[in-house]
Amino acid sequence: MSAILDRILTVKKQEITAASQRKPLQAIQQEITQTAPVRDFVQAIRDKITQRKIAIIAEIKRASPSKGLLRGTATVPPAPLPETTDSLRKTAIPADFDPDKIAASYANHGAVCLSVLTDEQFFRGSADFLQQARAACDLPILRKDFILDEYQVYEARAMGADCILLIVAAFHSPVFTDDPIINQGDSTLTRMKKLESIAHDLGMAVLVEVHDKNELDLALQLKTPLIGINNRNLRTFETRLDITWELARHIPADRIIITESGIVSKNDIATMQTHNIHTFLIGETFMRAPDPGIALSELCAVGNQS
Numbered sequence: 001m002s003a004i005l006d007r008i009l010t011v012k013k014q015e016i017t018a019a020s021q022r023k024p025l026q027a028i029q030q031e032i033t034q035t036a037p038v039r040d041f042v043q044a045i046r047d048k049i050t051q052r053k054i055a056i057i058a059e060i061k062r063a064s065p066s067k068g069l070l071r072g073t074a075t076v077p078p079a080p081l082p083e084t085t086d087s088l089r090k091t092a093i094p095a096d097f098d099p100d101k102i103a104a105s106y107a108n109h110g111a112v113c114l115s116v117l118t119d120e121q122f123f124r125g126s127a128d129f130l131q132q133a134r135a136a137c138d139l140p141i142l143r144k145d146f147i148l149d150e151y152q153v154y155e156a157r158a159m160g161a162d163c164i165l166l167i168v169a170a171f172h173s174p175v176f177t178d179d180p181i182i183n184q185g186d187s188t189l190t191r192m193k194k195l196e197s198i199a200h201d202l203g204m205a206v207l208v209e210v211h212d213k214n215e216l217d218l219a220l221q222l223k224t225p226l227i228g229i230n231n232r233n234l235r236t237f238e239t240r241l242d243i244t245w246e247l248a249r250h251i252p253a254d255r256i257i258i259t260e261s262g263i264v265s266k267n268d269i270a271t272m273q274t275h276n277i278h279t280f281l282i283g284e285t286f287m288r289a290p291d292p293g294i295a296l297s298e299l300c301a302v303g304n305q306s
């Protein structure tokens with residue numbers, strides 16, 4: 001069995017082809033002219049940090065390949081989760097899943113920005129969830145998905161996203177490097193620069209995500225100030241918080257470091273702060289809580305300095 005990241009990207013390629021046949025790029029570009037203006041993702045984080053508060057990007061994530069269903073009911077289509085999650089499906093989870101209510105609660109309890117999973121097959125996400133979340137609050141929103149192609153960048157803006165995610169590991173995957181139809185001769189760095197440039201031209205921010213030093217060296221060649229360090233290895237699911245502080249020491253001070261995945265406790269927040277990390281992307285911990293916003297404010301309370 002190939003690694004989960006490769007499986008996700010294989011499906012993603014099929015989705016890009018199908019979506020662009022259903023709705024050509026020109027139609028998406030036309031839709032963008034009617035889309036609400038971009039909210040400033042980077043400035044929102046800078047403002048929080050200037051106020052000496054921790055900046056939490058709160059995620060709306062119904063399910064994940066590593067943990068299965070996190071919130072809501074298990075009967076909702078589309079495709080079943082991968083077999084890797086079978087043993088976790090019986091775990092008790094909050095039954096309600098209302099992206100608008102979750103977004104409003106996050107906003108009311110101090111989130112700086114939101115991240116919304118739009119991948120349908122592996123995370124049970126949806127573009128609709130992003131739109132519902134955006135309509136329910138004023139926070140800038142990251143489209144959390146597996147972006148390989150310019151079509152998805154335009155699509156992100158058309159659905160109302162203010163920021164896109166570029167996962168360096170995705171562009172190192174053979175699903176990208178070995179497929180001339182999808183890579184069109186572009187190297188990893190060339191493709192990331194092209195996608196970043198389109199996003200910036202559309203006014204969106206870019207979060208570039210890394211998990212090791214080689215990926216970081218590429219990420220630092222992009223213009224974006226947002227460097228996400230994913231503590232989770234997307235091939236093995238191993239999650240180690242020390243990945244963040246090991247890589248953070250190689251990142252220049254003018255970039256904003258965002259630690260992603262596996263943050264579960266006040267102690268995790270406090271430990272990150274000792275390493276001068278003040279921006280967090282958190283999903284599962286909040287999604288498992290009865291009220292995700294209250295769970296967020298409890299973590300914020302420990303992290304904010306007066």
Ligand SMILES: O=C(O)c1ccccc1NCC(=O)[C@H](O)[C@H](O)COP(=O)(O)O
Binds near residue numbers: 065067284
């Ligand atoms: O979460 C997963 O299982 C996963 C598997 C494969 C690719 C990506 C995956 N997660 C995406 C993320 O980056 C996380 O949703 C995000 O960092 C929040 O992590 P957490 O707080 O641990 O939910």
